[in-house]
Amino acid sequence: MSTGYFGDISKIPFEGPGSTNPLAFRFYDPDELVLGKRMEDHLRFAVCYWHSFVWPGSDPFGGQTFERPWYGPSGAADTMALAKKKADVAFDMFAMLGVPYFTFHDADVRPEGASFSESRDRLNEIADYFEAKMDATGLKLLWGTANLFSHRRYMAGAATNPDPDVFAYAAATVKSCMDVTHRLKGQNYVLWGGREGYETLLNTDIGRELDQMGRFLSMVVDYKHKIGFKGSILIEPKPQEPTKHQYDYDVGTIYGFLKRYGLEGEVKTNIEQGHAILAGHSFEHELALAAALGIFGSIDMNRNDYQSGWDTDQFPNNVPEMALAYYQVLRAGGFTTGGTNFDAKLRRQSLDPQDLLIAHIGGMDCCARGLKAAASMVEEKALSAPLAERYAAWDKPDAARLLDKNADLEAIEADVLARNLDPQPRSGRQEYLENVVNRYV
Structure with a gap:
């Protein structure tokens, strides 16, 4: 039996986004x-x-x-x-x-x-x-x-x-x-x-x-x-x-x-x-x-x-x-x-x-x-696809070897010299990703 503290309300209904009823759900539909x-x-x-x-x-x-x-x-x-x-x-x-x-x-x-x-x-x-x-x-x-x-x-x-x-x-x-x-x-x-x-x-x-x-x-x-x-x-x-x-x-x-x-x-x-x-x-x-x-x-x-x-x-x-x-x-x-x-x-x-x-x-x-x-x-992989792309180079065998327990600084230095490495930075695309999020909210 209800205590009556909240008046004669019985159950808060789901009425959908168009509702203006403050005592109804507009987005929370438990069965959706x-x-x-x-x-x-x-x-x-x-x-x-x-x-x-x-x-x-x-x-x-x-x-x-x-x-x-x-x-x-x-x-x-x-x-x-x-x-x-x-x-x-x-x-x-x-x-x-x-x-x-x-x-x-x-x-x-x-x-x-x-x-x-x-x-x-x-x-x-x-x-x-x-x-x-x-x-x-x-x-x-x-x-x-x-x-x-x-x-x-x-x-x-x-x-x-x-x-x-x-x-x-x-x-x-x-x-x-x-x-x-x-x-x-x-x-x-x-x-x-x-x-x-x-x-x-x-x-x-x-x-x-x-x-x-x-x-x-x-x-x-x-x-x-x-x-x-x-x-x-x-x-x-x-x-x-x-x-x-x-x-x-x-x-x-x-x-x-x-x-x-x-x-x-x-x-x-x-x-x-x-x-x-x-x-x-x-x-x-x-x-x-x-x-x-x-x-x-x-x-x-x-x-x-x-x-x-x-x-x-x-x-x-x-x-x-x-x-x-x-x-x-x-x-x-x-x-x-x-x-x-x-x-x-x-x-x-x-x-x-x-x-x-x-x-x-x-x-x-x-x-x-x-x-x-x-x-x-x-x-839609809106964030996960760009994230995977950003780290994709780490999935290659040569990169994975950098984290191997047998890797050491001397071998890494030798590889950098042999390949004459000069890596260039890539954009983190933060503003693009922020705009992506805004499309969903």
Whole structure:
């Protein structure tokens, strides 16, 4: 039964590009075939519980602006009754949007208990509540994770904390969240560092903290195998904010970390567009690099305001950006356990319940348009053919020998002298390729 929070809306329809109805999809048709696969199965949309149903509309200079029926006096769902009311509204919205997945942190879905055991019991009680709703609706869990950053105990990090008791508390919390994610048949488990970094080197031992983080992650992987969890373990790159420097800065940094601790075959990445921008990269760069390194897993789909140095977590609205992002996803073979999670939030002035629906509808439409443009570029080899042509000389036997393990500088020098080489540069044709992309978007 509907909670009525969103009025008398039942299901967001697909009405096509000509529609002006703000409560209808114009481009996202879940059953449309794209490269022989349903659009829903390509995009694997998920709604993030945290930003949609927990964030109160605060910013660094102002407090709560949203009034929700599941908020208690503190601005959060601080009783189990309110937490269940929040879940009722959340599952209403999931059904209206027709998304196949949702995602959550433990602190999103249950109020903090007076002890670890009470918090764990409350999480399990909410998991029971979720399980019944998931069975009734067919909704699935894309990933679960633990909030190891909001509570003051984590102000100096979780796995990297100088206090071993905090490390232990965080490890126990992750175990309980992994248990729930496994029980709810989650596709992935995400480790979102949040505060795994430092504010100043004056009180930080980087080597010790990295070793703590490596051991923590190794235990997570071991526990995954012990309980038979078949999903992926994901790390979310995040360069800064709130800490001055974070150890999971970007995809390249994470890969180096995984290689150091022998985990590169066990852990992949959950890449957020906004975090890529904060790290000084484009979203497509992070996706392409993760694919090249074999650690591409899933994505959080949001954006930053390009006039702000803050992680503003806005819904996507830039089709060319989405086209280039999904082009990299398609080149990587598409999602397996991963998907497109809307880790995005309303602006603090967007107060109406329907604003939540409209924001997700627009984001889903933007992603759908980007996917279709990307699929056309793949199908017509719009970018792959020029790329193959640019590197074609490397496919010749003489060039391949340059990279052979027996090649050495002396032999290469002798060959250059014998052939009197004087190679001339060739155009990279960047403007041409940019124009090609613009034809599709």
